[in-house]
Amino acid sequence: MAIVETRNLTKVFKEGQLGAVNDVNLKSNEGEFLVFLGPSGSGKTTLLRMIAGLEQPTSGEIWIGGVLANALSPRERRIAMVFQSYALYPHLSVYNNIAFPLKAQGLRKSEHRKKVEWAASLLGIEHLVERKPRELSGGERQRVALARAIVREPTLFLLDEPLSNLDAKLRASAREELEQFHRRIGTTTIYVTHDQVEAMAMGDRILVLNQGGVRQIGTPKEVYDEPTDTFVATFLGSPPMNLLENDNLIVGFRPEHLLPAELVSSGIPFPLRVINKEYLGAEWIVYGSLTGRFEGKEVVSRLGSAASYEVGATYDFAVREPDLKFFDGNTEKRTQAKAMAWQ
């Protein structure tokens, strides 16, 4: 088990250009499931690859388990990584794929079988060990990649979008399995994803990245309920947070907090005209255009039931005051709540 720490970590691919990773400071907790979340190009994979030792930082330090790791090769860092493509060795059987790190470690051959069997049984793939990777389904490949990663009991696990190659149905069950798996082995894990649902569901903490910089680091609840800027506010949540510009201030509220006025006692009123509504089974998404103070601004509401609403008609909606988040109009950073005229 190990704590990972980065200090002012920066990676610049082309001189004179903005870095892929800029000045990142982070520190994991012991045995934590830490998620790097960001859109594509946000630098999350580069950050992970620097921690793995596959990419050399331009400046800054990486500490793994209290040791400065900058000059260490991937092999010396004693980490395990699962690649987005799984990177299984196509010419080796599943057994030899899983045994490969043991061989590389120089472990005695007599111990291989026991370890491989342990890893394979942990992931329920004992019956596949004779097969070649090309004979496996996507989900099975993912498990082989995980088994190969845990077989030498690494101090740190790095997972680079391991679910993105699976279809939607399999992804949900694989996510559940990964969570259970992490609970069982308890190794510090860094998980890279662009999927906010995965991040929310799996992460002990989430590190939100954009354009190579850390926007926020916190528990899923913190980043969802108390976003530090408008990027985090709109990147997490689907549909994203509604943002309304008001003088030099941006007001934000989540779709699930924009409710019919009769359900909200002493809320801020937002009368809106319904433009469109979508039925999603368990919930409705109502798209509306505000009238009054914020005339014409489009907002989204998420409701348990919206069957009675008619497209084109105007209804009274409202938001409870504590559910309003305020951001500075210039910096887009979070600011104190301010009294303002709502009408």
Add this chain to the structure above:
Amino acid sequence: MSRGTLEKRAGLRPKQEAGPSGVVGTKRWLASAMFLPAILYIFALIGLPFLLACIYSLSDIKVGSVGYHFIGLANFRSVLESPSFRRSLGNSFIFTISSQILVLVGSTILSLALKERFRGRGFVRFLMLLPWVAPISLGAIGWKWILDSLYSVINWVLLAMHLVRPFDTPMWLGEPRLAMMSVILVHTWRLLPFSTVILLAGLTAIPKDIPEAAAVDGAGFWRTLFQITIPMMLPIVNVAILFGIIFTFTDMTVVYILTRGGPYDSTQVLPSLAFFSGILGGDLAEGAAISMFLVPLLVIVAWAMLRSAHRAEVT
């Protein structure tokens, strides 16, 4: 003008595809028409000479002789008894196997080196290709001078370094063992680029993730090379080897220009022997019989090539 015809053609196509039967008919006709040049070419330049060689090898035909006398396998019998032929047969195998081993090792190293990014890589790749793209006659004549008994630059360097004594320098093309070695090395030099380019293509086809996964799994350079990179390149290495065997076993350019098979047939290979006795010596029947001995090996190699190509397609 070309634009007009292009437009005309483009306009023609939809019309032809209008009726379903028309499409199939046109396509069939088109397919045969496009195959025809290749088939004619193969028949005229390979099939016909091969057929002639088969017929000649069973006769006593010579340059300028009239009429055809069937004499059965007499040519093969006499060829098999000739010491020159036995020597050439052995030499052919030595020449092919040695140069292929050297090419394989050399091109593996070269392709690994040229895959890495470094300043001037494009230029080095260009230099590396030169032996293959330059006409072999020019290259071999250059080598003939390099290995010359009087003016050899190698000997000049060895002399200057006091590694050999004056007037006792090695005769690179004059002593049987050295001559064979020289021929093998020059042929290796010539084939190296071709093999390197093939292996380089194979190397670039390995996803970047795989060696990275091996690095994270704790494998060093040699383990990654021998357990991951080379096994993954094997199908393409097969292709390079099989092509190399064909190019070497049937080749006589280097031997012809450097040594003419000498001294005392010590570098004579089957193709050069067939050429000397059949074309230069005028005994067409014997030349044909000698070259018939190339067929079995080439058939085996061709079969292996088709098999490995098919397998590479499946995986």
